Amino acid sequence: MSATVRLTTTVLPGHKIEVTAPELPVGGTVEVTVTVPTPPAPEGKGILDFINSSPFRKTPEEWEQFERDFQEERDSWDR
Numbered sequence: 001m002s003a004t005v006r007l008t009t010t011v012l013p014g015h016k017i018e019v020t021a022p023e024l025p026v027g028g029t030v031e032v033t034v035t036v037p038t039p040p041a042p043e044g045k046g047i048l049d050f051i052n053s054s055p056f057r058k059t060p061e062e063w064e065q066f067e068r069d070f071q072e073e074r075d076s077w078d079r
Helices: 045-050 058-078
Strands: none
Touching: none
């Protein structure tokens, strides 16, 4: 049977961590997993903000006009 002990600690100088948990058996073997939380994106710097700031972002009407202009250009190549 296994038990899970979840703790939060601070990284000490020398890149060390210290865990104190009275419920852990002295001399026993334990498995330690360290997870470093990723910091939240700065305000206004999320992926949607990046996509929305794209200079290539067009409305459906703008894309239709682009397609018409592009097709007109391609048609002129055959003349």
